[in-house]
Amino acid sequence: SPDRYRGKVVEFTGSLKFYERRKIPGKSVAPGMDFYYQCYLLDSNQIEYVFRTRDLPEEVKVNDIVHIKGYFLQRYNFLNRLNRTTWVPLIVVGDVEVMAEKSYGLTTNESRVVIALAVLFIGLIVVIMVSTMKKSTKPRRMKKELKFVDKPKEKKA
DSSP, rough: OOOHHHOOEEEEEEEEEEEEEEESSSSSOOOOOSSEEEEEETTTTEEEEEESOOOOOOOTTTEEEEEEEEEEEEEEEEEEETOOOEEEEEEEEEEEEEEEOOOOOOOHHHHHHHHHHHHHHHHHHHHHHHHHHHHOOOOOOOOSOOOOOOOOOOOOO
């Protein structure tokens, strides 16, 4: 719904997939203001966005996680790698912020569950080992009785 969001402030976080520095055509542009960056962002839902900004921090690299805040301008189309037209939102951005990647540590409850499962697993291994040790120490009975055969006596010559 482009009409619903046109001119409104929007925010997105995603992976920067590509960017290029472009020159603004025309002679009436002030020196130092004659270029902009066109960037392609892919969010966690695999939705692509194009944003334009005048300043892109030097530390920003392709595949970095960035957070953008700006104004939705219009829908924008371009030819993708399959040579098909792709329509995406075009956002004019003032600030691009490099985000640290999320660390996926365990919560307290998740840690307790992992520890409980580990204790249960180790206990199960100990029980299995003890039960196999008991079996190996039991005396074994022979199914057939042994018969002793007398040795034949040697003949004297």
